[in-house]
Amino acid sequence: MPTLPREQPSESHRARRVAESFGVDAQRYDQARPAYPDALVARIVTGSPGPDLLDVGCGTGIAARQFQAAGCAVLGVEPDARMAGFARSRGLQVEVATFESWQPAGRTFDAVIAAQAWHWVDPDTGAAKAAQVLRPGGRLAIFGHVYEPPAEVAEPFAAAYRKAAPDSPFNGRPARRPLGLYQAAYAKSAEKIRETGQFGEPEQWRFDWERSYTRDQWLDLLPTTGGLTQLAPEQLAGILEAVGGAVDALGGRFTMNYTTLAATAVRRWRPECQGVSHRAGGTPA
Numbered sequence: 001m002p003t004l005p006r007e008q009p010s011e012s013h014r015a016r017r018v019a020e021s022f023g024v025d026a027q028r029y030d031q032a033r034p035a036y037p038d039a040l041v042a043r044i045v046t047g048s049p050g051p052d053l054l055d056v057g058c059g060t061g062i063a064a065r066q067f068q069a070a071g072c073a074v075l076g077v078e079p080d081a082r083m084a085g086f087a088r089s090r091g092l093q094v095e096v097a098t099f100e101s102w103q104p105a106g107r108t109f110d111a112v113i114a115a116q117a118w119h120w121v122d123p124d125t126g127a128a129k130a131a132q133v134l135r136p137g138g139r140l141a142i143f144g145h146v147y148e149p150p151a152e153v154a155e156p157f158a159a160a161y162r163k164a165a166p167d168s169p170f171n172g173r174p175a176r177r178p179l180g181l182y183q184a185a186y187a188k189s190a191e192k193i194r195e196t197g198q199f200g201e202p203e204q205w206r207f208d209w210e211r212s213y214t215r216d217q218w219l220d221l222l223p224t225t226g227g228l229t230q231l232a233p234e235q236l237a238g239i240l241e242a243v244g245g246a247v248d249a250l251g252g253r254f255t256m257n258y259t260t261l262a263a264t265a266v267r268r269w270r271p272e273c274q275g276v277s278h279r280a281g282g283t284p285a
Contacts, residue, residue, distance in 0.1 A: 025223065026086040030060035032221040036115060037207040037260055038066075040143060044264070045070045049137040050110035056099045056130075057117025061087035067113070068092070075109075077102045100125055108135045116144040119185070123192050131198035134267040140199065142189050143262035146182045150254055153218070153246050160242035161227065164235040179259060190263040199265035207260040215247040218254075 044067075045051075051072045055064045058076030060083050068074050068091075076094035078084040084094040095102065099114075099121050112130045114121065130140045148154060154176045183204075190202035213221075219240050222228055228236055247254060 026060050026082050028220065029083070029224040030062060030086060030090075032217070032224050033060075033062055033116075034145060034147075034211060034258070035066055036063055036143065036145075037209055040205070040207050040260060040262060041066050041070050043205070044111060044113065044139060044141045045072060047264075047266075048111040048139045049135065052109045053111045053113060054109040054133060056112060056114040056126075057120060058087055058092070058094060058115075059083045059117065061090050061092045061094070063113065063115035064092050065090065072111075075107075099129065104133045108133055109138060110135055111139045111141065113141045113143070118142040118144070118189060123189070127189075127193045128196045128198070131196050131267055136267055136269045138267045139264060140193065140267070141262055141264040142186070143205075143260060143264075146179055146259040146261060147256055148176045149218075149256055150250075151176060152250055153243060153254060156242045156246040157222075157239065160239045164238050165227075165231060182259075182261060186261045186263045190265070193263065193265045198268055200268055202263055202265040205262040205264065207262075209258050209260070210255055211258060212253060212255050213247075214253045215244055218247055219244055 041063075053067055053072040053074050055061075055067070055074055055076045058064050058074075058078045059080075061076060064074045064076050064087065074092060076084070076087055076092055077097055077099055078087065078094050079096065079098045081096050084096045087094045097103075112134055118126065127140065134140065149157075186204055190204060193199050193202045222240065222243065223236060228239065231239075
C-alpha cells in the first residue's frame, strides 16, 4: 500500500516534506488513526524504572494519552506546530522541535518512545540522543503499526493512486507488501540501537490484532496517510471514490489485520552508576 511508512528509515528521514504534512488536518488524524495495543503500553510501563516519559514525534498525542492513562508523566516533542497545538489542546505538554534539534536542558527520562515516528528521525543520531536523555535502566521503545488492507481494497487504491499521482515517489510498489519488509526495518532500528553501545541487547516485540472498518471509517483514515496528505483535492477525490467503490463491493465494511511491531532496549547501567537512584538525580554516564 503506497501510503504506509517506507521500509527504509534513512529514505524516510530525507522525506521531510512528507513528515511535516500530517498536520494538514490534525483533528481528522487524531480521530481516524488507531491507538496502540494495551499490552504494548503495559509492557513498556512495567519495563521502565519510573513514570517520566519522552514521546518523540508525538503528533496529536494518540500514544501519549495512552501512557498518561497508564500513570506516566509525558513530555512530547513534535516538529509540526499544528500537531503540537492539537496535542496541547488535549492536555499534553509538547515542545515544538525535531528530535535531532530538541534541547533537553539537562532533563532525563525513564522511557523514550516513538510511536509511528522513528522512521522520520535521523537513524545515525536518534538512538544515541535517546541514550543521552535516558536515566540508567531507562527504556527506549520504537513501535508502529503494519496495516495492509485486503487485496480487494488495496489493488483499486494502488491503481487509482498511480492514475492520480503518476510522479509520486510512493508509486512503483506492489499494492500489498509482506510483513517481512517492515520487520526488516525494525531489525535495522535495533541494530542502530546496538551500535551505540549504550543499551543492553535490543528486543523485538510483535502484537497481532484486528479492527473492522466501515466504508466511511476507512475513507476518513486514508487522507491522513503519507502518500495522500499532499495531494490536491481533485486527486484525493478520485482515489477515495475508487476505494469507496471497492469497500462497497465487500458489503460496505472489511476487517483489517494489524501487526504492531516494536524495537526496544534498556539503557545500560555503568559501574559508576550502580547504587545511584534515578529518583535522586542520577544521570547516565
